[in-house]
Amino acid sequence: MTALANLTRSLSPSSIAPFINKLMENYKTRRPMYISVILFFGIYLIFNKITRVPARLRHIPQAKFFPYLKSIISFESYDETASKITLPASKKSKEGLYVVFDAYGWTVHVTRPEAAKKVLFKTDLFPKISTGDRRETLFGRFAMGPSLPFLNGPQWKAQRKVANPAFHRSMPINLFGELTQKLFNQYDKMLDKPIPFHELMIRWTLDAIGIAGFDFDFNAIDDPTSVWVVRYNTIMKAFSNPLFVVFPSLETRWISLFPKQKQAHVELTAFLNNIQEIIKKKRETLANEELSGATTKKQNDRDLLTLMLEASAEGNGTLTDEELQYNLCAFFTGGHDTTSNQLSFAAYNLAANPEIQEKAREEAIRLLGDEPKDIIPSADQLREMPYINMFIKENLRHNGTATMVFARKTEEDTDLEGVFIPKDTPVVVDLYEIHHNESIWTNPFKFDPERFVPGGEADQLAKMGSTWLPFGNGQRICIGMNFSLAEQRVFLPMLLRKYELSLPENSIHKDKVVMNGYGVVSPKDLQITLKRRY
Template sequence: MSPAITHIQKQLWSLLFPENGGGGGGATIKSRKIATSIAITLFGLYFAYEKISKPPKQLRHIPQGGFFKYLYNFMTMRPYDEIVEKITGPLGAKTDHGLYIVFDVYGWTVHVTRPEAAKKLLLKADLFPKIDMNVKRRNTLFGKFAMGPNIIFLIGKHWKDQRSVLNPAFRRSMPVHLFGDLTQKLFFELDKQLDTSVEFHEIMVRWTLDAIGIAGFNFDFNSVAEPTNEWVTRYERIMSANTDPLFMLFPSFETKWLFLFPKRRQAHQELDIFLEKMEEIISKKRKVLANDTTIAEKKTSEKDLLTLMLEASQEGNGKLTDEELQSNLCAFFLAGHDTTANALSYAVYNLATNPKVQQKAREEANRVLGDKPVDVLPTMDQLQEMPYIYRVIKETMRRNVTATGVIAREAQEDTELAGVYIPKGTRVTVDIMEIHRNNKVWKDPEIFNPERFAPGGEAEKVAKMGMSFLPFSNGQRQCIGMNFSLAEQRVFLPMFLRKYEVSLPEDSIHKDKPVVTGVGILTPVDFKINLKKLY
């Protein structure tokens, strides 16, 4: 038996049976067994504490965040910008290289906060491939929903094979007319609420859910008109459960001890129903495509993503299974739903708090779409004629990040980042917020200034430093929902600006800055706006 366990055992005997002098002959065999079991348990806990609460020895040359301090703030879902301001920001600012290490959902992980290091990490995919998250999380709620055989989480040859089939489908999914139709539908609902402050983020979540459901696999959640219907409610429960920090940090609670968490079991049941519905839709779509030759003749812009994936599968080198199709549709939700709803909410916040920017953007929309008091649905060509609104979108995504980082990479050999030794097996991620708000990269990063992205502006200059603008990551593993999300934003904002003038209520909690919550994806809290109808 280990000397450490024997020592703990003797101490326990002294506490439990003081009359026996710390384990003398009077102690019973039963009591000795109890003390031994407790000693082994305590030693195991101590060993786990020593192993988990301190970073690996080979990484202790990098500034580290306190284990319990960071963990507490993460578990209590403290606003991420406050965590950056008070904990991780000072760590990254300590050195010129800007690296720091904290214990997060990947374990002890090195965080990158400088553009040059981010560039190396994201472009050298062979040296820093994505970690395989499926091993520990396959049977978690998040794992079942998002971490199957899809283009986000696959690695190695399977990912490369799937990318060659799916990338064309994702790039071609650009239903601009659909976004315009849904925006008109949203206006009908907004007009009912002009006498009161509008909970705008909630409405954006509903609007983007309808957009991704119809564009993804021709399923109308009808969330804008019926926000409490069965499928909307089910989806919201699943997504809410997916962001529970307890199960994100400790997946074994879910994979081994699920019976202890009845609410979590219920969320799994809801997910099973949702996935069964997707299986049904995929099966029907296959049959329709096999029997209806007119579908192939439709414009690409009129086809949902599932149709495009099936067509790409037939045209490409490999046929996608139903499991792969379903998994990639779930990945599409993950990449393009909440993130876009949040980005649009932040864009409207920035317009509301910067009236001159709002007016300039409105004038551009009216110049391109006309100033008649009617809704006008922009075409793809017209979107290209509104560069200032596009700058508003980009500056919003710089200043108000929706995703705080990228899925961790793992060093395949001993290497370096920004001159710092990174041993083989180290997990590394990019902290997007800290790059976007780094005053060593951007001038006055807290100020909202769309002109940063004008031709010859600051954005072009800082791009020479490396990867300084990463709302969708970069490199081979760039977000698959990027073009789709940008098209949604570029259609919605000019239509919205022509229809309404927007401001914050006097009692808004967001007067000074957006108040946010979330783990990984940042969501504005209680975001209400006032609308003045212009026609």
């Protein structure tokens, strides 16, 4: 070290100049070689960073990089990825933690309820991660702005204060029932062959969230080719591409290489412009109503946008048009995409388990009668369906649409169940892995609504921590949970009273449901055979 210091002190600008000049001459004559060397080392450094776990996280078991990457880019069904890669990685330690390189870089994943409870309840220690450059991705532009799912601290509390009254007042049960009757009309036109159940559920929930969310009728049930339905479906399909979910930079920096994704951005721009126009008109309508003293709808039937604007007028806070737009789009994710997937999984589980289907049907008939006509359940009746509610909970566990919660990031050095987690580490709670962990649930891959009988397995497991998490938990639990559950509680008994469900003989789902997607999953090309009961 001393010799090196002496050599450095002996150097002067005049002595270095010849060396610099010689280096520049070599660069001019050997430029291609220099560039190749720089590119090689650049690629090597990036490759090394991506494929090697950082030293600060090497004490945690790793989900192997290349098998995980292969699973993602080959669009493998998420349950296959879990069974082959993530669940085995989680079993390498009693704490159930593992690390993997995902959309947030090297991330700690949580698969045990004790650690999950700490992550979800200690929001000061585990705040939502910054969306960063994901704001320019398709999903980022759609929902990752200043909205409830992504804000922290005082900003989140201010928006929650406005949104809470809206969700408590909005429970459009009659709307859900009327849309279900409308959907049945479409079913009845297709009974000679298996119907595209998931496609129709997408249309049903799109109309539901459009009308209940901001009083806009997509008319998706009756006209699946309308410009707004096609536009919205294009956007949703592009969201579910796992390649862009795991590697957002492909979309933000290399979008020109992916023309379909680029076109989806064009469609999204038009969709967001429409939302802004709706917000503007809604403000004008409410202002006119205030002047005239007239209202057109009952409180329960007023859309969420109206109720949020009314909550602001009552002194609960104020949301800008931009904040309203992002929140409405976030509600779309919970009120449309996830609910349509969840109801499709429910139809699959009814068709695949005839004895469970019959038991649920008996309860629907006992509650609503067996008169040969459609009956819309009342708000009181929605609370009097113990077995159907058990079925819904098991469906959310066994085939939950969300496979993980939005990422958090450690605010300071901490530990999870005794495992050190450094500051600024992304942390994700794996919902699918918790719901299918053999060390938590008995025979977790079996569909069994009886788990949720009062005092049964689910109630006992709740003492361990967060074991049933389809909507998250803690302060940040999904604000649309009751809205989604109401949709399911209205639709399912009406469906069971009118139709018997079965899987077609050639169904790709004969052995188990085949999934699409990564963070949000859906059944792939789900066809269901329906037989009318009246």
